[in-house]
Structure formats: C-alpha cells, structure tokens
Amino acid sequence: MSDLPSIRWGIVATGMISTWFVEDILLEWEGKRVNHVVQAIGSSSTQKAQDFVKNNCPAQTPKVYGSYQELYQDPDVDIVYIGTPHAFHYRDCMEAINAGKNVLCEKSFTINAKQAREIFDAARRNNVYVAEAMWVRHRPLYQELYRLLHQEKIIGDVFRVFSDFANGVDPASLPASSRHRDLTLGAGSLLDVGVYALTWGRMALGYQKELPQIVAKQTHEEGVEITTSAILQYSSGRQGICTCTSKALGAPGEVFVVVHVWKKQEGAADRAFFPREACEGKKYDFPQIGRGFVWEAENTALDILEGRKESRVMPWEETLYIMDIMDEIRAQGGTCYPGE
Ligand SMILES: NC(=O)C1=CN([C@@H]2O[C@H](COP(=O)(O)OP(=O)(O)OC[C@H]3O[C@@H](n4cnc5c(N)ncnc54)[C@H](OP(=O)(O)O)[C@@H]3O)[C@@H](O)[C@H]2O)C=CC1
Numbered sequence: 001m002s003d004l005p006s007i008r009w010g011i012v013a014t015g016m017i018s019t020w021f022v023e024d025i026l027l028e029w030e031g032k033r034v035n036h037v038v039q040a041i042g043s044s045s046t047q048k049a050q051d052f053v054k055n056n057c058p059a060q061t062p063k064v065y066g067s068y069q070e071l072y073q074d075p076d077v078d079i080v081y082i083g084t085p086h087a088f089h090y091r092d093c094m095e096a097i098n099a100g101k102n103v104l105c106e107k108s109f110t111i112n113a114k115q116a117r118e119i120f121d122a123a124r125r126n127n128v129y130v131a132e133a134m135w136v137r138h139r140p141l142y143q144e145l146y147r148l149l150h151q152e153k154i155i156g157d158v159f160r161v162f163s164d165f166a167n168g169v170d171p172a173s174l175p176a177s178s179r180h181r182d183l184t185l186g187a188g189s190l191l192d193v194g195v196y197a198l199t200w201g202r203m204a205l206g207y208q209k210e211l212p213q214i215v216a217k218q219t220h221e222e223g224v225e226i227t228t229s230a231i232l233q234y235s236s237g238r239q240g241i242c243t244c245t246s247k248a249l250g251a252p253g254e255v256f257v258v259v260h261v262w263k264k265q266e267g268a269a270d271r272a273f274f275p276r277e278a279c280e281g282k283k284y285d286f287p288q289i290g291r292g293f294v295w296e297a298e299n300t301a302l303d304i305l306e307g308r309k310e311s312r313v314m315p316w317e318e319t320l321y322i323m324d325i326m327d328e329i330r331a332q333g334g335t336c337y338p339g340e
C-alpha cells in the first residue's frame with residue numbers, strides 16, 4: 001500500500017487519448033507524488049468500457065458505466081478526465097461541472113472562446129476545478145526551455161519564432177465519421193494540432209501580455225480545414241509564425257522534441273550568419289516517461305488535493321488567450337463549425 005495521497009479519476013470516453021492517459025497515470029516512476037486510481041470509466045457503451053478496463057487497466061477495478069452522466073453522479077470520483085472529440089468538450093465539461101465535478105478536459109478545450117468562457121463561469125459558480133489538458137506545458141522539457149530562453153536568456157531577446165506541427169492524418173482518407181473529418185465533431189488541423197504550434201510559439205516569445213495582430217490563411221479539403229498558417233504580430237515588432245497541417249503524409253509515427261541551443265561565438269558580433277563550426281553547441285536531454293502525460297496528471301492531482309480551482313500550469317487566462325487567437329485565425333481562414 002502506497003503512502004502517497006490518492007486521486008480517483010473518472011475517465012470519460014474510451015478512445016485513443018483515454019488509453020494513453022490511463023496507461024501513463026498508472027506507471028510507477030521515480031518522483032511520483034500521487035497514487036492515481038482509475039475509479040470509473042464512462043462510455044457510450046458498457047461493453048466498450050469493460051473492454052477498455054481489460055485492455056488498459058486490468059489491475060484496476062473501476063466502475064463501468066454505459067453513459068457519461070452516470071459517471072458524473074458517482075460520489076467516489078474526485079476528478080473527471082474528458083477525452084471526447086473537440087465539439088463535445090463544451091457539453092461534457094458543462095454536464096460534469098454542473099454535477100459538481102472537477103474536470104481535466106482534453107485540448108483544444110472548446111470549439112471557440114465563447115464556450116470556454118461559459119465553462120469557466122460555470123466552474124466559478126460551482127466552485128470546482130477545471131483545466132485544459134495542455135500536456136506539453138507540464139513537461140520538464142517545455143519548462144526548462146522557457147527558463148533557458150526567458151530567465152537565463154541564452155539567446156538574448158527572442159524576437160522571432162517559427163513553430164509548426166505537422167500531423168500525418170490525411171482526413172480525406174478516413175471514414176466520414178472520423179473526428180478528423182466530421183465537422184460536427186470539430187474536425188480541423190488548427191484545433192487538433194495548431195493549438196500546439198501556438199502554445200510553443202507563445203512560450204518561446206515569452207508569454208506576451210497583449211493579443212497580437214493576426215494575418216492568417218487556411219486551406220480546406222472536402223470542407224475540413226487541413227492547413228493553417230498564421231503570423232502573430234506584436235506591437236514590439238516580435239513575430240510568431242505558427243503553422244500546422246494534418247496532411248503531413250509520410251511523416252514518421254513519432255515526434256521527437258530536442259532542445260539544442262547554438263550560441264554565437266564571442267568576438268563575432270558583426271557576423272550575419274552563424275555556421276555551426278563557428279558556434280559552441282550544447283545538447284539538453286530530458287526524461288521520457290511513458291507517453292509524457294505523467295507530469296500533467298501529477299500537477300492536476302496536486303491542484304485538486306491542495307484545493308486549487310485553477311491549474312498553476314494552464315490557468316484559464318492561458319486557455320482563453322489561445323482560444324481568442326484561434327477564433328481570429330478561423331474568422332480570417334473561413335472555418336466555421338456547425339452551430340456557430
Ligand atoms: N494530448 C494528446 O496528445 C492528444 C489529445 N487528443 C485529444 O483528445 C480528444 C479525443 O481524441 P482521440 O482520443 O484521438 O479521439 P477518438 O476518436 O480516438 O476517441 C474519441 C472518443 O470519444 C467518444 N465519443 C463520444 N461521442 C462520439 C462521437 N459522436 N464520435 C466519436 N467519438 C465519440 C468515444 O468514446 P466512447 O464511445 O467510449 O464514449 C470515442 O472513443 C481530442 O480533444 C483530441 O484533440 C488526441 C490525441 C492525442
């Protein structure tokens with residue numbers, strides 16, 4: 001029996017991300033501060049929930065429910081993890097919050113900023129926790145890169161950032177019911193992976209307070225947005241060039257993020273370009289534990305156990321900042337979801 005404090009998760013939906021998340025939270029690793037219990041699984045079908053337990057957490061004994069609502073009513077669930085497609089995040093967050101549950105909801109948090117604001121208002125009214133599961137922000141690599149760039153200032157003032165996320169999905173080749181293809185599920189590369197490009201870009205530019213001016217273009221295929229390019233222009237002249245696509249065909253199955261810093265050598269102040277031979281290089285290594293969701297799960301659990309209502313790593317204003325930018329990009333790019 002572990003001496004660690006426990007948190008009891010209720011998992012909503014049995015798709016890909018729920019399997020990744022559950023497998024990670026059950027890992028044993030050095031530095032773990034919370035015992036994560038899979039208390040309940042909520043699914044559109046009891047059979048799917050049972051299969052999920054068999055395949056992903058056979059050593060746990062969660063309650064299995066053939067609806068999400070039953071899970072929200074379970075008094076033994078401390079926090080609900082929502083892993084449904086984007087278009088359902090609003091409904092699922094609102095129902096969980098109105099049932100008095102704390103919530104960690106997958107990215108992108110909602111379809112638009114208006115929905116996100118309504119969820120935060122509901123959380124405030126119900127005095128519960130809610131956070132967007134922007135897992136990369138919790139990773140040691142991300143936090144160390146921020147420290148290096150903006151506290152240690154290893155490359156000086158960051159003036160321009162390129163940030164891209166290319167996903168090898170090819171929506172047109174998927175069934176019409178896929179969340180990557182069905183607009184009623186919130187299909188589109190911006191909400192799916194562009195949110196990462198914006199997140200990395202925002203961090204690398206040092207969390208500028210003002211909202212940037214934006215120039216954006218989007219490409220659509222069969223009505224679904226498959227490629228986005230946006231320039232974020234700040235009044236200081238800083239620019240973030242953030243791009244994404246779901247059509248990175250032939251892309252490798254895994255993404256490796258490596259922090260490798262090249263600094264200009266002393267005594268070469270007037271050099272216009274920086275050949276590698278003329279620079280000193282330093283490589284940084286970071287731990288890889290499971291698929292990388294352990295830090296998000298730990299931080300979220302500690303937030304709940306310590307009584308916080310907002311994430312220290314992904315506060316509401318950060319979700320809103322990115323959602324407001326995505327709204328503007330979609331307005332310029334011509335992407336609209338049913339009901340908007
Ligand atoms: N952080 C990360 O690295 C990742 C995050 N994500 C995010 O997770 C969320 C879900 O993505 P993913 O797991 O890939 O999606 P999947 O399509 O694999 O799973 C979604 C699940 O939602 C439930 N669901 C409810 N209604 C529907 C519906 N009408 N159509 C389809 N599914 C429905 C289903 O579970 P059930 O039938 O059991 O209710 C389904 O299995 C998205 O927000 C996505 O952006 C995705 C991948 C990686």
Ligand SMILES: O=C1OC[C@@H](O)[C@H](O)[C@H]1O
Binds near residue numbers: 167192193
């Ligand atoms: O968050 C994600 O990361 C991995 C991608 O393959 C997936 O489409 C996306 O939702």
